[in-house]
Amino acid sequence: MLQEKLKSATSAHHDELEQLMYVHEIMNKTLTLEQYKTLLATNYIIHSAVESKLHDALDGDIRESLDIDNRNKLNALEMDLAEMNMEKENLDAIDFEFNLKDHRNAASLGAMYVLEGATLGGSVIQKKLRANSAFADLSLNYYNVYAQNLIPNWQTFVKVLNTSVPETDHQLAEESALDMFRDIARVSKTVKSALS
Numbered sequence: 593m594l595q596e597k598l599k600s601a602t603s604a605h606h607d608e609l610e611q612l613m614y615v616h617e618i619m620n621k622t623l624t625l626e627q628y629k630t631l632l633a634t635n636y637i638i639h640s641a642v643e644s645k646l647h648d649a650l651d652g653d654i655r656e657s658l659d660i661d662n663r664n665k666l667n668a669l670e671m672d673l674a675e676m677n678m679e680k681e682n683l684d685a686i687d688f689e690f691n692l693k694d695h696r697n698a699a700s701l702g703a704m705y706v707l708e709g710a711t712l713g714g715s716v717i718q719k720k721l722r723a724n725s726a727f728a729d730l731s732l733n734y735y736n737v738y739a740q741n742l743i744p745n746w747q748t749f750v751k752v753l754n755t756s757v758p759e760t761d762h763q764l765a766e767e768s769a770l771d772m773f774r775d776i777a778r779v780s781k782t783v784k785s786a787l788s
Contacts, residue, residue, distance in 0.1 A: 593754045594762055598705050601766045605773035612780040618717050621724040626787075628727070629676055633683050633783045635710075635734060636669045638776055640683075641690050642703065649700040657752050663745070665711065668733035675731055686786060688779060691771035698761035701753050702768030706776070708749045715742055 610616075613631060617623040647660045673680050692703070718735035721727040738745050757765055 594757050594765060595705070595750050595754055597762055598702065598753075598766060598769050602706070602769050602773055605770060605777070609773060609777055609780075612777055612784075618720050621720055623721065623724060623726070625676070625726055628721075629678060630780070630783055630787055632669065632672050632676060632678065632734070633787060634776065634780045636666075636673060636680065636683055637686060637688065637779050637783065638707075639666045639669055640680075641688060642692060642772075642775075643707075645692060646700045646703050646707075650697055654697055654701075654752060654756055657756075658749060659745075662741075663708075665707075665734060665737050668737045671731065671733045675733075683783075686779075686782060688775070688782075690775050692768075696761065696764065698757045698765040699768040701757055702765030703772040704749070705753060705765070705769050706772040708746065711738060712742065712746050 613634070614623055614627050617627060643664060643666055647655065647663070650658070650660065670680060673683075692699070714735040714737070718732050721730075721732060721735065753765075
């Protein structure tokens, strides 16, 4: 199954990204608000650059199967930025070239695998942040963007991923997922230096 191929192909990048995205601090409930701002900025830059492009590149039947309009996360990130008094215009000024592959379902679904997986992990992150007194009054919209639809959305995504991409396009999906991991890492490093 493509899901298993993607998981295997990206495992090393997943570990690197966990370090860059403060997963240790999140799990230990020691994340600071400044570190949280870095996470928000990184996720905002990624989603503002690629979300609509990835969604728009999908065939109509796949978009419908995924209920694509209800998978937009940018609005939740914008609400979180506003709550932290972060100007999105400043983040929009940080310019990046993203390695988006050709507009085929395989490429978009490969990149979305990374972003949907991050959303799945957001449920755990939200619980850990809620246990950190620094985050007691924050909405955490992004980390709870799917709310009660989290597991059904993930299951639907995996089903579409595994059934919509022909084996001849599996390599393209893998490359696209790897590029997304690399892009997130690049954005994270740049944001850290820009905000520090």
